[in-house]
Amino acid sequence: MIIISQAIKKIWHILLFFIIFFTILIVTLKHGISIENISFNDFKIEKLYIKLDKKLILRAQKLKIPKTSHKDSSNEDFLSLTNNIVWVDRLFSEIILENIEFEDNELTVLFYENAFHVDTAYLTLDTTFTSQENGLFIDVYNLAFKDFDINLSGTSNADIRHNIYDFNGTFVSHELDGKMKFHLENEIINYDVSDINASSLKSFMHELDVKLNLNEDVKNWIYGYIVADNYFVHNLSGKVDLKTQNFFLNELSAKGVSKNLKVKFEDSLPAAIVEEADIELKNETLYFKLKKPRWNGKNLNGSNLEIYKIFDEKNAGLILNLQTNSIYDKAVNSILKAYDINVPIEQKSGRNVGKISIDIKFDPLKVTPNGKFKAKDSKIDIAGAMFNVKEAIVEIRDDKIIVDAKDSGMDFFKGDIKVAIDATKEKGDINGTINKFDLSFDGEEIVKLKNLPLNASLDFRKKDVLFDILDPRMQLSFGDENTIRIDDISKIYDYSPLIKQIGLNSGNFTLKTKNFDDFEISLRNAKFNMPFLNKDGSKYDSDGFDIKIGENLITANSLSNNLNINIKDKKTEVHIKNMDLVIDNEVILSDKGSGKNKNLEFDGLNSDLFISDLNRTLKFLSYNGSIVKDKIQFNARPQSGNVSIIQSDKKFNMFANDITGDFVNNLFGMDSFEGGFFKLRIVGNSTDDLKGEIRLHGANLKSYTFYNQLLTFLNSVPSLIIFKTPDFTEKGFPVKFGKILFEKKGDLLNIIAIELDGSSADIGGRGTINLATKEIDVDLELRLLKDASSIIGSIPIVNQIILGKDRRLSTVIKVRGTLDKPKYSTQVLADTLMSPLKIIRNVLEAPFLIFE
Numbered sequence: 001m002i003i004i005s006q007a008i009k010k011i012w013h014i015l016l017f018f019i020i021f022f023t024i025l026i027v028t029l030k031h032g033i034s035i036e037n038i039s040f041n042d043f044k045i046e047k048l049y050i051k052l053d054k055k056l057i058l059r060a061q062k063l064k065i066p067k068t069s070h071k072d073s074s075n076e077d078f079l080s081l082t083n084n085i086v087w088v089d090r091l092f093s094e095i096i097l098e099n100i101e102f103e104d105n106e107l108t109v110l111f112y113e114n115a116f117h118v119d120t121a122y123l124t125l126d127t128t129f130t131s132q133e134n135g136l137f138i139d140v141y142n143l144a145f146k147d148f149d150i151n152l153s154g155t156s157n158a159d160i161r162h163n164i165y166d167f168n169g170t171f172v173s174h175e176l177d178g179k180m181k182f183h184l185e186n187e188i189i190n191y192d193v194s195d196i197n198a199s200s201l202k203s204f205m206h207e208l209d210v211k212l213n214l215n216e217d218v219k220n221w222i223y224g225y226i227v228a229d230n231y232f233v234h235n236l237s238g239k240v241d242l243k244t245q246n247f248f249l250n251e252l253s254a255k256g257v258s259k260n261l262k263v264k265f266e267d268s269l270p271a272a273i274v275e276e277a278d279i280e281l282k283n284e285t286l287y288f289k290l291k292k293p294r295w296n297g298k299n300l301n302g303s304n305l306e307i308y309k310i311f312d313e314k315n316a317g318l319i320l321n322l323q324t325n326s327i328y329d330k331a332v333n334s335i336l337k338a339y340d341i342n343v344p345i346e347q348k349s350g351r352n353v354g355k356i357s358i359d360i361k362f363d364p365l366k367v368t369p370n371g372k373f374k375a376k377d378s379k380i381d382i383a384g385a386m387f388n389v390k391e392a393i394v395e396i397r398d399d400k401i402i403v404d405a406k407d408s409g410m411d412f413f414k415g416d417i418k419v420a421i422d423a424t425k426e427k428g429d430i431n432g433t434i435n436k437f438d439l440s441f442d443g444e445e446i447v448k449l450k451n452l453p454l455n456a457s458l459d460f461r462k463k464d465v466l467f468d469i470l471d472p473r474m475q476l477s478f479g480d481e482n483t484i485r486i487d488d489i490s491k492i493y494d495y496s497p498l499i500k501q502i503g504l505n506s507g508n509f510t511l512k513t514k515n516f517d518d519f520e521i522s523l524r525n526a527k528f529n530m531p532f533l534n535k536d537g538s539k540y541d542s543d544g545f546d547i548k549i550g551e552n553l554i555t556a557n558s559l560s561n562n563l564n565i566n567i568k569d570k571k572t573e574v575h576i577k578n579m580d581l582v583i584d585n586e587v588i589l590s591d592k593g594s595g596k597n598k599n600l601e602f603d604g605l606n607s608d609l610f611i612s613d614l615n616r617t618l619k620f621l622s623y624n625g626s627i628v629k630d631k632i633q634f635n636a637r638p639q640s641g642n643v644s645i646i647q648s649d650k651k652f653n654m655f656a657n658d659i660t661g662d663f664v665n666n667l668f669g670m671d672s673f674e675g676g677f678f679k680l681r682i683v684g685n686s687t688d689d690l691k692g693e694i695r696l697h698g699a700n701l702k703s704y705t706f707y708n709q710l711l712t713f714l715n716s717v718p719s720l721i722i723f724k725t726p727d728f729t730e731k732g733f734p735v736k737f738g739k740i741l742f743e744k745k746g747d748l749l750n751i752i753a754i755e756l757d758g759s760s761a762d763i764g765g766r767g768t769i770n771l772a773t774k775e776i777d778v779d780l781e782l783r784l785l786k787d788a789s790s791i792i793g794s795i796p797i798v799n800q801i802i803l804g805k806d807r808r809l810s811t812v813i814k815v816r817g818t819l820d821k822p823k824y825s826t827q828v829l830a831d832t833l834m835s836p837l838k839i840i841r842n843v844l845e846a847p848f849l850i851f852e
Contacts, residue, residue, distance in 0.1 A: 057094040064101040122147050127156075135160040140169060149174055149203075174203040178233065187243045196233035196256070217362035218310045221318055222286065225267070228258035228277070236281070249311040254281040263293070263305075265320060266338035270296060284309050298326040302355070316362050323355040328373050328394070332356075339367040342423055343401060344460050345394060348386070350378025356396060371396040382419060382458075386410060386478075399424040411516060413437035415454055428458035430467075437495075439484075445497040447474075484511040489526075503529030507544075521547035531582035532563070533610060540579050574602035580617065582610045600627040609636065611687075616669055618643070619662075638663045640677070652687055656680035661699050670819075674700040674732060684744070691743035691752075701756060701763075702732030734758055747772035754780075769819065776822060778815040 038045040047061040095111035110117040118125040124144040129136040138156040145151075154169015165184035171177065171193070178196035182189050198204070201222065233256035239248050261274035272295035280287045286307040293300040302323035309315045324332065327347040336343050339360065356371025373394040380389050382403065392405035401421035409415050417432035437449035449472075459466040464479030472492045477483035486492060486509040493499055507526030513519045523545040532540035544559035554567035564575040581604055603624035610617045620643075623636035634645035641658030656663075659680065661673030667680075676699025684690025736759060741752040749769045756763040767778025817823035 059094070059096045060098070062099045062101070063097055129158070132157075134162075140167065152180060154180070175200045176204055176231075184242075188239055188241050190239045191237065193236040194234060196231070196236065198231040199229070200227075201231060217318070217360075218307055218316045221307050222310070225264040226258075226288070227262050229260040231258050232256055250284050252281060252284075255279070261290075263288075263290070265295075265335050269334060269338055272300065281310075284311055286310055296331040298324055298331065300324050314363055318360045318362070320358040320360070321355065322358070322371075325353055327352045327378070328354060328375070336367075336369055341367055341369055341399075342426065342460075343369070343396060344382060344421065344423075344426075344465070345401065345403070346381040347373075347375055348379040348381060350380075350389065351376045352378065354394070368398050369396050370398065388414075401428075407435070409434075409436075412439045413449070417454060419458065421458065426459070426461040428460075430454065430456040430458055446499075447492055447496050449495050480514065482513050482516065485509065505529065517551065519547075519549035521545070521549065523547065530563075531584065532576070533580040533582060535579060571599045571601065574600065576602065576604040576607045578606050580608040580610050582612055584612045598627060598629070601625070602627075609634075616667055618666055643680075647686075650685055652682070652684045652690055654680065654682035654692075661696075664694070664696075672701060674702045676700065676735065688744065688746050692741075694738075694740040694742075696735060696738040696740075696756075699735045699738070700732040701735055733763065751778065767815070774818040774820060776815055776817060776819055780813045780815060782811050782813060 034047075034049045036047060038048060044064040045060055045062070047059075049057070049059040051057040094113075095109055097109040100107045100109065105121040107118070107120040114128045114130055116125065116127050116129065123146060124142060126141040127138050127143070128141075129138040131137075136158040138158060140152060140154050140156055143152040150171055150173035152167070152169055152171045154167055156165055156167040156169075158165050163185070167180070167182045167184075169180060171180045176196055176198045179194045180191060181193075182191035233254055236252075236254035236256075238252040240246070241248070256279045258277045258279060259275070261277050262271040263274055264271045272290075272293050274290045274294075275292040277291065278287075278289040280289075288305045290300070290303050290305070293303050300322055303321055305318060305320045307316070307318045309317065320335075322332075322335070326332070327350060328345065329348065330346050333343055333346055336356075336358065339358070352373055352375045354371060354373030354375075356369060356373075359368040359370070360366075361368075371394075375389055375392045375394065378389045378392070380387050380392065387405065387408055387410060389405050390407035392403055392408060395402040395404075399422060401419075401423055403417075403419040403421070405417050405419075407414060408417060413434060414436045415432050415434040417430055419428055419430050421428035432454045434449050434452045434454045437447060437452075438445060439447040453471075454469070455471060456467060456469045459468070464477045464481075464483075467476035467478065468474075469476070472495060473487065474492070475483075475485040475487075477485070488506060489496075489499060489504055489509050490506045493505070496504075505527040507528075508522075508524040510522040510524075511519055512521075525542075526544060527542050530540060534540050540562070543563070545556050546559070547554065547556040552569050554565070556563075556565040558564065562577050562579050564577075566573040566575075581602075601624070603622070604620065605622050607623065608617050608619045609623065618636070618638070620636040620638050623634065623643075625632065625634035625645075627633075630649045632645070632647040634643075634647075636643040636645075638659055639662075640660045641656060641663070643656045643659065643663075644654070646653040657679055659678045661676050661678065664673055664678050664680070665671050673696070677697050678699070679695040680692065682690050682692035684692075733756070735756045738754075738756040740754050743750045743752060747770055749771055751765070751767050751769070754763065754765040762783040763780060764783065765778055765780035767776070769776050769778070811826055813824055813826045815822050815824055
């Protein structure tokens with residue numbers, strides 16, 4: 001009992017102490033306590049006043065509190081305020097704390113008659129509240145989150161017991177204003193914002209970037225690349241954990257609309273103009289549905305864009321979906337080029353329906369395009385090569401581009417082609433069928449292909465695009481200057497009517513053009529079959545040529561400068577120098593040759609003429625001529641005189657004046673005359689059907705075989721010695737004047753009459769020569785220039801027929817064998833008197849109508 005009594009006594013003493021202490025404290029607080037200055041370590045108070053009047057009255061001019069926790073945001077201040085505001089109403093009737101210093105921050109707390117004001121570095125609150133069952137009803141006049149520049153006003157209900165708060169009001173933040181509701185429970189705010197209006201997002205996005213550390217590209221796309229005159233958000237909802245500052249961005253959702261937008265697909269590109277855009281945020285993706293978008297004058301209806309993973313700095317990106325009925329031209333392509341994607345396709349004209357999606361991953365930058373276009377009746381530039389497209393589908397798959405074209409090609413070819421392009425490697429493959437390939441100029445078919453498989457490659461790594469056809473092998477280059485190169489012409493021989501026609505067998509061919517109207521052609525190491533001979537007698541079958549083709553004009557100049565050609569207004573001029581021209585009349589006048597619709601003029605300098613029909617070479621200093629339709633006209637100047645030839649399919653005329661014996665020898669393929677001057681007239685239907693006349697002055701008959709053997713024969717027959725006058729010398733028989741009439745039928749040359757007048761004797765004759773076998777059947781008459789009329793003067797009629805008017809003595813020599821081995825025979829006087837050969841004088845005395 002004593003122990004119990006002692007314990008109760010001690011407890012009573014303690015309780016008595018506390019009762020006396022609190023009684024004194026209450027009595028003191030009732031009267032109020034004023035303290036001028038209190039300082040304890042880092043804790044300081046200036047002009048403190050405390051009084052108890054039902055509830056406490058707390059006043060202080062300055063209060064410095066050591067830091068015991070880390071609060072450096074409006075979220076933390078707001079959370080702390082919601083946890084402690086209930087005690088303000090329960091314990092205090094008035095609080096005036098003018099200046100509270102908390103490390104580098106200052107704050108003010110005022111409370112009087114349910115009016116509460118708090119001002120911190122991060123938060124300002126002006127409110128009144130009244131008690132209600134389970135909590136408070138709060139009128140929020142201003143709740144400002146300074147670190148995000150957002151101001152709220154409205155009403156709030158606070159369930160103090162369960163620490164639950166609801167707010168309904170409005171907000172203003174930078175350029176934005178609207179309605180806001182939020183529910184705070186367990187330190188998590190669920191908010192719902194609606195009817196947000198804004199004329200700009202610039203400052204708001206800057207603040208959001210500071211708070212959330214947005215990806216720079218995401219920020220630029222939300223505001224920067226996309227700018228509107230007006231923004232309206234129907235609703236935005238989300239939640240925030242105030243304790244952990246988790247914004248639950250993956251659950252953030254919103255819907256809104258913007259008007260009069262300017263959308264820049266890339267900073268260097270002009271902006272698209274959009275009348276209106278529906279905007280939606282869900283699953284961390286911001287969707288823009290564009291209404292009536294136009295860009296560079298193009299209708300982009302159906303286009304949209306989306307910014308995905310907008311809160312993920314490392315995985316954020318954008319998908320730009322463009323849809324257009326406009327042509328896929330340089331302007332559309334510039335969008336891809338702005339992201340270093342080289343799509344070497346550009347539609348110049350026609351119709352097109354298509355869409356393209358551009359996936360742009362921001363960090364690191366990776367751009368992936370995917371699209372599909374359908375073009376009709378178009379001109380499309382593929383890597384610098386212009387194609388005429390009947391119908392084509394163009395697909396873009398990342399860095400791969402597929403073009404499937406039907407009945408399409410260039411101006412000179414059409415086909416069904418499929419082009420597979422690797423945009424990264426800047427190369428491609430082309431396969432399909434060449435339906436028609438016709439490279440022509442002025443009606444001449446240079447290369448002609450039909451229904452052949454096409455296998456080619458495309459290379460656009462350099463400025464000029466290379467188009468390499470594998471079979472037949474041709475290399476095409478397109479750029480500022482377009483080039484077609486064929487390393488071996490023989491590979492396209494079967495496909496080139498022109499090459500066949502001119503007899504071009506091989507060579508290196510390079511064609512250059514800027515507009516496919518004017519061309520420059522380089523032909524090197526050419527092997528051909530042309531109607532020319534070099535001066536050494538070899539065939540002119542190799543050379544190089546520089547060719548220019550322009551409007552109504554073609555020029556071709558050989559590297560040897562021996563052959564130059566001009567074609568203008570369907571008229572061809574050929575200039576030949578230092579080589580001989582071969583004429584094959586059958587080729588010229590046939591459809592296989594130059595053709596019947598050609599208009600050809602030619603001239604030659606230091607150039608001879610080889611007539612293949614006659615197997616003759618005619619030597620000229622110069623000549624000129626023409627082939628018009630089926631008519632050949634030729635004028636030439638040999639060493640002396642002039643020559644003219646006119647020939648058609650039913651006519652052959654040849655005229656020569658003042659030509660020399662050498663030229664006559666060349667013409668007839670013999671060595672019969674030396675010196676002198678000749679006139680020649682030939683008329684006929686062709687070189688195989690003609691008649692002619694030769695007149696000569698001062699020539700020397702000197703055929704080494706024919707004439708020498710004639711001399712030998714005269715010497716061997718004693719009775720003929722009388723006919724060997726001084727004119728018959730070893731050097732030949734001099735002719736003062738002569739006339740030869742002949743005609744030719746095929747290989748048979750018919751000598752109608754020969755009269756060669758010398759100073760002491762004359763030679764006459766007639767007969768035939770087979771030019772193919774060289775067989776000869778000629779009768780010659782040798783006539784002395786002295787009177788022999790006394791022998792046969794008693795026969796008047798015979799006198800007139802045999803002796804003629806001059807009554808001179810003659811004999812007949814028969815020449816047989818061949819031109820190479822002639823054989824001679826004769827009979828004197830009696831046979832001579834009976835010979836009909838003197839009748840040729842009557843023929844010769846009659847005019848030959850060729851000259852007249």
